[in-house]
Amino acid sequence: MDNIVLATNSIRSSVGGLKRKLSSLRVQVEAFDAELEKIDQKFDVLLTQADIYKSKLQREMGREVRRLEKELALLRKNPITSQSNNFVSLSELRIASTVGIFDSLLRHICVDAEDFRMASESFLFPAIYERVVLGTEEAYFLDEIPSSMYLIVQRGREHVKWVRDEYYTHITNPETWQSATPIISDWWRNDALPLLYGARDEQWDIDEPLSLQEMMVWRDSPADRPLQFSAAFDAFEIYAKHKDAIFETSGIKDFEMKNFTLKTQ
16 A cells, blocks of 8 residues: 555656646747747848838839830930930029929828839839939929829829729728829829829839839838938929928919818818
8 A cells, every 4th residue: 555655656746847848948948939920020021121122123123124124115216316415403492392292282182092102202202203303304394283183183182082992901001002103103193193294204104113022111211211212302302491491483382272161162
């Protein structure tokens, strides 16, 4: 009988020891899982930054290749015609006026549709803002709001409604972004911008919108804007600096007042 008791106590002691070791092992496994999760998160951040850099590089290289292809085709068509690059020095007031007009236009089109604005800016940043800040093309500047602004706002809101009916998620959904952003870019290059400027520029065909990851960085990380989006950042900085000066001369004040009146009627 004593032997049985001793054996039972020994087994219980062994089981208790095994339970303690198992508990310690579980703690170690949980700590290991936590470390793995931290490493995984760091790896995801690294992959995101790499994808952003890759998208930016591909877009810039793609644009340059398409631009060179167009210039080569033009030279083949007119081999005798010599073209010179005339860099016109434009004042900050003209940059501010242009950016202010686009800002007002986007605000009235994208009522309760910030995702549509983000998709629009992904195309407008390289197609318009960068060229305006560089000041290399006179035609891109808007000194006054054109009469077509009201029609563009109307068509823009119709396009927002169409996008909402076409897609079940917000545009910032990765799959929706991939499908919807090219359509939105085409609307700007083929409808809105020609109405705004009175003509269509073939250069818009070589412009590609920024990636969703880039635009998320623009939206969520203002501190990164000067480095990663220098042209767009400079454009908004110049606009903020001269906003009061161009508010009336550009016609933005009258445009805003008329739209406010229409809303309150």
